[in-house]
Amino acid sequence: MNIYPQIKPIADIGLLIEFGQSIDISIHAQILAMDQAMQDASILGVIEMIPSYASLYVGYDPLIIIYEDLVLNLEVLILEIQKKQIKIQGEKNHWRIPVCYESKFSPDLEELADKLDLSTDAIVTSHSSAIYTVYMYGFAPGYAYLGGLPSKIQIPRKSIPIMGVKPKSVMVAGQQSLITTVTMPSGWWVIGKSGINPLNKGLEQPFMFGVGDTIKFEPVKECEFVRFVQG
Amino acid sequence: MAHFEIDHAGPLITIQDKGRTGFMRFGVTPSGPMDRVAYLAAHHALGADLGAAIEISMGGLSISCQEGQVSACITGGDFKITLDGEILPSWSIFTLRQGSRLQVQAGKWGSWCYLVFAGKMIVPTWLDSASTHVGSDLCGTPLSVGNIITVEDCYLPNLMTGQVFDPKLFKPQSQIRIVLGPQDHFFTSQSVQDLQNEKFILTKDFNRQGVRLNGPKLKIIHALDMPSEPVGRGSLQVPGHGDPICLLADHQTTGGYPKIATVISADQDKLSQMRSGDKIFFKVVSVEAAIVAAKIAHEVEHSFYHIIKDSQKSLEEKLWNSNLVSGIVSDINS
Numbered sequence: 001m002n003i004y005p006q007i008k009p010i011a012d013i014g015l016l017i018e019f020g021q022s023i024d025i026s027i028h029a030q031i032l033a034m035d036q037a038m039q040d041a042s043i044l045g046v047i048e049m050i051p052s053y054a055s056l057y058v059g060y061d062p063l064i065i066i067y068e069d070l071v072l073n074l075e076v077l078i079l080e081i082q083k084k085q086i087k088i089q090g091e092k093n094h095w096r097i098p099v100c101y102e103s104k105f106s107p108d109l110e111e112l113a114d115k116l117d118l119s120t121d122a123i124v125t126s127h128s129s130a131i132y133t134v135y136m137y138g139f140a141p142g143y144a145y146l147g148g149l150p151s152k153i154q155i156p157r158k159s160i161p162i163m164g165v166k167p168k169s170v171m172v173a174g175q176q177s178l179i180t181t182v183t184m185p186s187g188w189w190v191i192g193k194s195g196i197n198p199l200n201k202g203l204e205q206p207f208m209f210g211v212g213d214t215i216k217f218e219p220v221k222e223c224e225f226v227r228f229v230q231g
Numbered sequence: 232m233a234h235f236e237i238d239h240a241g242p243l244i245t246i247q248d249k250g251r252t253g254f255m256r257f258g259v260t261p262s263g264p265m266d267r268v269a270y271l272a273a274h275h276a277l278g279a280d281l282g283a284a285i286e287i288s289m290g291g292l293s294i295s296c297q298e299g300q301v302s303a304c305i306t307g308g309d310f311k312i313t314l315d316g317e318i319l320p321s322w323s324i325f326t327l328r329q330g331s332r333l334q335v336q337a338g339k340w341g342s343w344c345y346l347v348f349a350g351k352m353i354v355p356t357w358l359d360s361a362s363t364h365v366g367s368d369l370c371g372t373p374l375s376v377g378n379i380i381t382v383e384d385c386y387l388p389n390l391m392t393g394q395v396f397d398p399k400l401f402k403p404q405s406q407i408r409i410v411l412g413p414q415d416h417f418f419t420s421q422s423v424q425d426l427q428n429e430k431f432i433l434t435k436d437f438n439r440q441g442v443r444l445n446g447p448k449l450k451i452i453h454a455l456d457m458p459s460e461p462v463g464r465g466s467l468q469v470p471g472h473g474d475p476i477c478l479l480a481d482h483q484t485t486g487g488y489p490k491i492a493t494v495i496s497a498d499q500d501k502l503s504q505m506r507s508g509d510k511i512f513f514k515v516v517s518v519e520a521a522i523v524a525a526k527i528a529h530e531v532e533h534s535f536y537h538i539i540k541d542s543q544k545s546l547e548e549k550l551w552n553s554n555l556v557s558g559i560v561s562d563i564n565s
Contacts, residue, residue: 140366140367
């Protein structure tokens with residue numbers, strides 16, 4: 001019996017709709033579908049939705065919407081998305097991001113190659129040949145968690161985080177990759193530098209990626225950090 | 232226009248307004264005041280929604296007015312306010328003039344207070360908010376010595392200076408209400424009992440992101456591999472060390488640690504005003520009770536804002552009928 005999705009309250013501020021307990025593209029597709037359905041329904045009193053790996057967070061104002069009504073609304077939407085046979089919407093973008101993997105920009109590449117018993121070239125080839133999906137944002141503004149890292153270059157994060165990892169660092173840890181947007185401490189492995197910062201503070205829509213977008217990294221030799229192509 | 236120079240600033244003193252809602256899906260924490268009730272009270276006391284405030288930590292703040300004049304109000308914890316050598320009660324309205332020196336220091340209780348000018352503070356904004364997010368520095372950084380603060384459209388409201396409200400009502404009590412979950416089932420039943428029956432102490436690990444609490448260690452039943460999921464303000468997340476961390480205004484938007492419970496919204500700001508060393512007893516309530524508490528808190532806050540406004544009116548009338556204006560009265564109708 002499928003016990004998901006499950007609605008779990010978070011005090012009087014929100015609730016989580018859990019669609020599973022693992023990082024899985026089919027679970028994530030349901031979350032994207034539910035997120036879209038909720039945006040279309042725009043339920044009064046719902047403040048925001050936050051998609052993540054296995055659950056969708058719904059923040060609401062208890063002074064505007066009654067919790068039981070909200071849950072009823074959500075249950076109807078869940079039935080609708082389940083009937084529709086979920087597929088990832090066509091509106092998602094595919095991005096090609098230039099990355100320079102040269103040693104100047106990849107302080108952890110050598111150590112990673114040692115630990116994985118691979119050449120640095122093999123790591124770069126592997127990292128830049130995969131197609132990644134934006135599963136969620138978290139940790140810091142504009143930090144998009146990208147799933148789809150090839151298993152042969154997966155490695156747990158460092159035991160001690162490094163302070164002051166600069167913006168545009170391309171990092172890997174666990175099953176994920178990520179491009180940093182602001183200077184933050186991090187325990188992930190820095191293997192390159194992106195030509196663009198996915199967070200552009202000056203824009204009205206400062207966040208380049210939508211959750212569900214796909215990304216491919218394009219190795220660049222001379223660090224032509226100027227162009228990116230929206231495919 | 233008025234200009235102020237910062238002569239002293241403790242750590243974690245930031246510009247805060249109502250914060251930025253709706254961007255957690257992009258990793259942006261809402262930020263905003265640690266004590267939203269006190270923040271709004273200062274605006275009501277000055278009679279207008281004035282936008283940003285300076286959130287002052289226990290480290291204290293000293294500013295001197297280099298030019299211009301403007302009224303201001305301080306609300307929040309019971310802080311010690313000194314204006315040109317004269318001690319004012321906490322929760323006061325006063326007027327700052329060229330040469331004035333204002334000192335705000337930690338008082339008997341409370342961790343945060345709010346300085347709101349009767350005017351518009353010139354501050355950078357991002358995503359419709361001036362709130363500084365400590366850590367990412369995406370909208371300013373904590374204030375430091377030598378910074379200049381500029382206030383435009385200054386006014387001196389027709390109000391008496393002095394105390395606007397006795398803040399005793401807002402002194403935090405040790406009981407904090409929580410709703411269990413969403414991962415309480417990951418913990419031993421003993422730990423879930425301990426959370427409700429034992430005392431927890433706020434540690435010194437306390438900043439705008441959260442506060443670590445110390446009490447009986449909370450034990451997870453089995454090693455779990457939980458994908459990161461969104462977290463809200465008030466979440467009690469428990470990393471491997473077993474001490475719950477209560478997430479506060481600048482919390483990260485997602486986390487991979489299990490959350491044993493969440494502090495209800497009506498009690499979140501009270502917890503923020505507690506100090507390291509203060510004790511907490513958690514009381515478990517239902518979601519329904521938490522929602523009722525939110526509604527009651529909303530009503531109470533509104534009556535309280537009315538009381539502040541009304542007391543200002545009656546004081547003003549009293550002043551018009553009397554010449555007993557002793558030193559700390561603003562320039563009425565200037």
